Amino acid sequence: xxxxxxxxxxxxxxxxxxxxxxxxxxxxxxxxxxxxxxxxxxxxxxxxxxxxxxxxxxxxxxxxxxxxxxxxxxxxxxxxxxxxxxxxxxxxxxxxxxxxxxxxxxxxxxxxxxxxxxxxxxxxxxxxxxxxxxxxxxxxxxxxxxxxxxxxxxxxxxxxxxxxxxxxxxxxxxxxxxxxxxxxxxxxxxxxxxxxxxxxxxxxxxxxxxxxxxxxxxxxxxxxxxxxxxxxxxxxxxxxxxxxxxxxxxxxxxxxxxxxxxxxxxxxxxxxxxxxxxxxx
Amino acid sequence: xxxxxxxxxxxxxxxxxxxxxxxxxxxxxxxxxxxxxxxxxxxxxxxxxxxxxxxxxxxxxxxxxxxxxxxxxxxxxxxxxxxxxxxxxxxxxxxxxxxxxxxxxxxxxxxxxxxxxxxxxxxxxxxxxxxxxxxxxxxxxxxxxxxxxxxxxxxxxxxxxxxxxxxxxxxxxxxxxxxxxxxxxxxxxxxxxxxxxxxxxxxxxxxxxxxxxxxxxxxxxxxxxxxxxxxxxxxxxxxxxxxxxxxxxxxxxxxxxxxxxxxxxxxxxxxxx
Numbered sequence: 001x002x003x004x005x006x007x008x009x010x011x012x013x014x015x016x017x018x019x020x021x022x023x024x025x026x027x028x029x030x031x032x033x034x035x036x037x038x039x040x041x042x043x044x045x046x047x048x049x050x051x052x053x054x055x056x057x058x059x060x061x062x063x064x065x066x067x068x069x070x071x072x073x074x075x076x077x078x079x080x081x082x083x084x085x086x087x088x089x090x091x092x093x094x095x096x097x098x099x100x101x102x103x104x105x106x107x108x109x110x111x112x113x114x115x116x117x118x119x120x121x122x123x124x125x126x127x128x129x130x131x132x133x134x135x136x137x138x139x140x141x142x143x144x145x146x147x148x149x150x151x152x153x154x155x156x157x158x159x160x161x162x163x164x165x166x167x168x169x170x171x172x173x174x175x176x177x178x179x180x181x182x183x184x185x186x187x188x189x190x191x192x193x194x195x196x197x198x199x200x201x202x203x204x205x206x207x208x209x210x211x212x213x214x215x216x217x218x219x220x221x222x223x224x225x226x227x228x229x230x231x232x233x234x235x236x237x238x239x240x241x242x243x244x245x246x247x248x249x250x251x252x253x254x255x256x257x258x259x260x261x262x263x264x265x266x267x268x269x270x271x272x273x274x275x276x277x278x279x280x281x
Numbered sequence: 282x283x284x285x286x287x288x289x290x291x292x293x294x295x296x297x298x299x300x301x302x303x304x305x306x307x308x309x310x311x312x313x314x315x316x317x318x319x320x321x322x323x324x325x326x327x328x329x330x331x332x333x334x335x336x337x338x339x340x341x342x343x344x345x346x347x348x349x350x351x352x353x354x355x356x357x358x359x360x361x362x363x364x365x366x367x368x369x370x371x372x373x374x375x376x377x378x379x380x381x382x383x384x385x386x387x388x389x390x391x392x393x394x395x396x397x398x399x400x401x402x403x404x405x406x407x408x409x410x411x412x413x414x415x416x417x418x419x420x421x422x423x424x425x426x427x428x429x430x431x432x433x434x435x436x437x438x439x440x441x442x443x444x445x446x447x448x449x450x451x452x453x454x455x456x457x458x459x460x461x462x463x464x465x466x467x468x469x470x471x472x473x474x475x476x477x478x479x480x481x482x483x484x485x486x487x488x489x490x491x492x493x494x495x496x497x498x499x500x501x502x503x504x505x506x507x508x509x510x511x512x513x514x515x516x517x518x519x520x521x522x523x524x525x526x527x528x529x530x531x532x533x534x535x536x537x538x539x540x541x542x543x544x545x546x547x548x549x550x551x552x553x554x
Contacts, residue, residue: 176377178373178375178377179377179379181347181373181377182371182373182377182379182390183390183394184347184365185345185347185365185370185371185373186365186370186390186391186394186438186442187365187366187367187391187394187395188390188394189394192394196379196390196393197379200379200381203381
C-alpha cells in the first residue's frame with residue numbers, strides 16, 4: 001500500500017461531503033414549486049366542483065351554500081366588522097389558552113423528564129386524560145367558568161397541555177447521552193447542560209407538539225363556543241345554523257380553516273428553522 | 282506497584298487506581314481496573330493498548346474525572362482529580378458534536394463554559410480550526426462534514442481550552458484505513474505545535490507505536506499495567522516510518538505482550554464494539 005499518496009483520497013472525500021447540502025437544496029426548490037402548483041390546482045378544482053354542485057344539483061341555500069354566495073356573505077361580514085370582531089374573540093381565546101397551556105405543558109414535561117418520581121406520580125393521569133376526549137368536559141367547563149372568554153381559554157388549555165407535556169418529555173428523554181457527557185467533560189454546570197444540550201435536543205419535539213396543540217386548541221375554541229358563548233366564530237356557527245343561514249355558517253368554517261392552516265404553517269416554518277441542521281444530518 | 286519513584290517532570294500520575302462496578306441486575310461485581318500505576322511526563326505522548334474490555338476507556342474516563350475511582354489516586358500536576366476540570370480535555374471516540382451548533386460554535390463550547398468572552402473564544406477557536414485544517418468550514422454544521430472532518434472538530438474542541446493533558450479515546454477507530462493514517466499524521470503535527478501531554482487509547486498496535494513516546498500495555502480484565510514499552514523512534518515522524526524495520530520490530534514486541542487468549546465474554550464484548 002502506498003503511504004505517501006494517502007492524503008489525496010482523504011481530502012477529496014472530505015470536499016465531496018461538503019458539497020452535498022447545496023446540491024440537495026436546489027433539488028428541494030423545484031420539488032417545492034411542483035407541490036405548490038398541485039395544491040393550487042386541487043383547491044381551484046374543488047371550489048369549482050362545489051360551486052357546480054350547489055348551483056346545478058342542490059339549488060337550495062338552506063342545505064348548501066355555493067362558494068360564490070359564501071364569498072359574497074364573507075365580504076359583507078368583513079365590511080360590517082362582524083367577521084373581524086368575532087375572529088378576534090376566538091383568536092384571543094386561542095392565544096391565551098395556547099400560551100398558558102404550552103408553558104404549563106413544557107414545565108410539567110421538563111419536570112417529568114428531570115425527576116423520575118414526578119413522572120411516576122403524573123404518568124397515569126396524563127395517559128388517561130390525553131386518551132380521553134377532553135372536548136367532553138367542555139360543557140362542564142362552561143358551567144364552571146361562565147359563557148365569557150375564561151371558559152374557552154380553560155378548554156383550550158386542556159386541549160393544549162397534554163400534547164405539550166408528552167412531546168417535551170419525549171424530546172428531553174431522547175437527548176443523546178454522549179452529548180451530555182461531552183458537556184460534563186467540558187465543565188458545563190447543570191443548568192448550562194440543560195440549556196445548551198437538553199433544550200436544543202428537545203426543541204424540534206416541542207415545536208412539533210405545538211403544531212399538534214394548535215390544531216387541538218382551535219377545536220377547543222369552537223366546541224367551547226358552541227356550548228356557550230356571546231361571540232366568536234363558534235358563536236356565529238351556532239347562531240347561523242339555528243336559522244339555516246348556510247352562507248354565514250360557511251364563512252365561519254372557512255375562516256377557521258384558514259386560521260388553522262396559517263397557524264400550522266407558521267409553526268412548521270419555526271420547526272424547519274430550528275431543525276435546519278437535521279436536514280443534512 | 283504502589284508508588285512510582287518521584288519524577289520531577291511528571292504531569293500526570295496514576296497511583297494504584299482500581300475501578301469496580303456492580304451490575305445492577307445481577308448484583309455481580311466486575312473489576313474493570315486493578316491497581317494500575319504509571320506516570321506521564323510533561324509534553325509526553327503515551328498510548329494505552331490492551332485487549333477489548335480491559336478497561337481502557339474506563340481508565341480514560343477516570344483520568345478526565347467523568348467516573349470516580351474505587352481505589353487509588355490520580356494526580357495532575359500533583360493535584361488530585363475529583364471531577365472534570367479545565368486542565369484536562371477529552372477527545373471522544375465518537376465525534377459527539379452538537380449537531381445544532383456550527384463547527385465554530387462546537388469548538389467554542391468549552392470556552393463558553395469557562396466564561397471566556399465570546400470574541401476571545403471565537404478568536405481562539407478560529408486559530409484552532411486553522412490548525413486542524415478546517416479553515417473555511419467554520420459555519421458548517423456537523424451533519425455536513427465527513428467522519429474525518431468531524432474528528433478534527435472533536436480534536437479542536439479539546440485543544441482550544443489549552444488543557445495541561447489531552448485525553449484521546451480511540452478517536453480514529455471509526456474512520457476508514459486511509460483517513461485514519463492521515464489523521465494520525467495530522468495529530469502528530471498538531472501535537473508538535475501545541476506541545477500538550479497526551480494520553481491516547483487505542484487497540485491498534487501500529488497506531489500506538491507510530492504516535493507514542495511510550496506504550497502502556499494493559500492486561501485483559503481486570504486491567505493491570507502489564508508492561509511499559511519505550512518507543513524510541515525519532516521525531517518528527519512521517520507515515521513512511523510505519524514501514525521501517527525498527528517500527529515493525531516494536532509492533533511485534535508490543536503485540537507479544539498483549540493477552541491473545543480471549544474469554545468468551547471478551548469475544549462477545551469485541552463483537553459489540
